[in-house]
Amino acid sequence: MANMIKKCPECNSINLTLSEDKGEVICRDCGLVIEDKMVDFGQEWREFDHDQAAKRRRTGAPMTYTKYDRGLGTDVGQKGDIYRLGVKGKNKFFRLRKWQYRISTAIERNLKLALAELKRVASYLKLPKSVEEESARIYTMAVQRGLVRGRSMESVVAGALYAACRRHEVPRTLDELAEASGIDKKEIGRTYRFVTRELGIRILPSNPVDYIPRFASALKLSAEAQSKAVEILEMAQKSELTSGRGPTGIAAASLYVAALINNEKRTQREVADIAGVTEVTIRNRYKELLKKLNLKDHIKKIKKDVE
DNA sequence: AAGACGAAAGTGGTTGA
DNA sequence: TCAACAACTTTCGTCTT
Numbered sequence: 001m002a003n004m005i006k007k008c009p010e011c012n013s014i015n016l017t018l019s020e021d022k023g024e025v026i027c028r029d030c031g032l033v034i035e036d037k038m039v040d041f042g043q044e045w046r047e048f049d050h051d052q053a054a055k056r057r058r059t060g061a062p063m064t065y066t067k068y069d070r071g072l073g074t075d076v077g078q079k080g081d082i083y084r085l086g087v088k089g090k091n092k093f094f095r096l097r098k099w100q101y102r103i104s105t106a107i108e109r110n111l112k113l114a115l116a117e118l119k120r121v122a123s124y125l126k127l128p129k130s131v132e133e134e135s136a137r138i139y140t141m142a143v144q145r146g147l148v149r150g151r152s153m154e155s156v157v158a159g160a161l162y163a164a165c166r167r168h169e170v171p172r173t174l175d176e177l178a179e180a181s182g183i184d185k186k187e188i189g190r191t192y193r194f195v196t197r198e199l200g201i202r203i204l205p206s207n208p209v210d211y212i213p214r215f216a217s218a219l220k221l222s223a224e225a226q227s228k229a230v231e232i233l234e235m236a237q238k239s240e241l242t243s244g245r246g247p248t249g250i251a252a253a254s255l256y257v258a259a260l261i262n263n264e265k266r267t268q269r270e271v272a273d274i275a276g277v278t279e280v281t282i283r284n285r286y287k288e289l290l291k292k293l294n295l296k297d298h299i300k301k302i303k304k305d306v307e
Numbered sequence: 308a309a310g311a312c313g314a315a316a317g318t319g320g321t322t323g324a
Numbered sequence: 325t326c327a328a329c330a331a332c333t334t335t336c337g338t339c340t341t
């Protein structure tokens with residue numbers, strides 16, 4: 001009862017739907033999957049000076065059975081997150097000091113640090129709560145299975161975040177993760193594969209469509225161009241142009257074409273930078289799109305109309 | 308001068324013997 | 325375990341606007 005979710009943390013929509021088989025709550029507006037019964041690891045950090053919370057913590061495991069939302073504002077903006085970071089940094093020493101008396105196992109110490117790092121990176125990437133929690137869960141499992149041994153804590157955190165993003169269909173590229181966490185891209189990829197394999201986490205290949213909205217807004221494209229891009233992308237998928245190709249490249253090419261058609265031209269370089277691929281890749285995808293989808297005539301017609 | 312295009316060589320990851 | 329392979333990148337020269 002207490003952990004009913006009323007609003008989508010991503011877009012604040014109340015248009016949520018429950019998928020019975022998976023036990024998931026899904027936002028119908030933005031497609032975000034908000035898992036129910038998700039443990040909020042963040043919460044204990046926020047309550048460190050409450051006597052009750054402290055008592056709970058002493059029971060051992062970092063899992064809290066605190067309620068999901070408990071006035072935890074879904075409206076807390078990004079600024080708020082940054083502000084909290086500062087406070088957290090300062091208070092970290094206090095807490096660690098205090099807890100030295102109480103916490104004995106290495107696992108728990110590791111978790112405290114790792115979850116703080118995780119929270120930092122997640123807020124830097126503006127990830128929705130549900131993803132942050134999922135990655136916290138993944139990381140916790142990884143620690144408990146001793147998968148962190150021989151790897152840096154930060155890289156496992158980054159790997160867990162990457163996996164959580166993929167599962168929740170809000171993919172970030174490895175480059176973005178690398179930038180946010182300061183870990184080498186290859187290293188993240190390695191630990192990501194390792195952790196997901198060891199934990200048996202099933203990851204669907206990421207869908208290029210999931211990248212469109214983010215890239216489009218980064219490019220300041222209109223909503224029309226964005227939906228045009230999705231349209232193009234779906235056509236491409238039907239023509240089996242997308243299998244085996246990097247999803248970001250396809251998303252980028254679709255956006256590029258859509259921008260052309262909508263007379264909102266962006267250079268290949270602009271799109272390439274945003275999508276984290278090279279112009280060459282965009283060109284290759286773009287060429288395939290034109291050939292297979294007979295968009296060429298379409299574009300020519302548009303050009304004539306402009307003249 | 309800037310963007311678009313394409314060829315050629317190099318890189319890292321996957322696959323199959 | 326290693327070699328072949330596909331996708332992607334880097335680099336560079338040429339063409340177009």
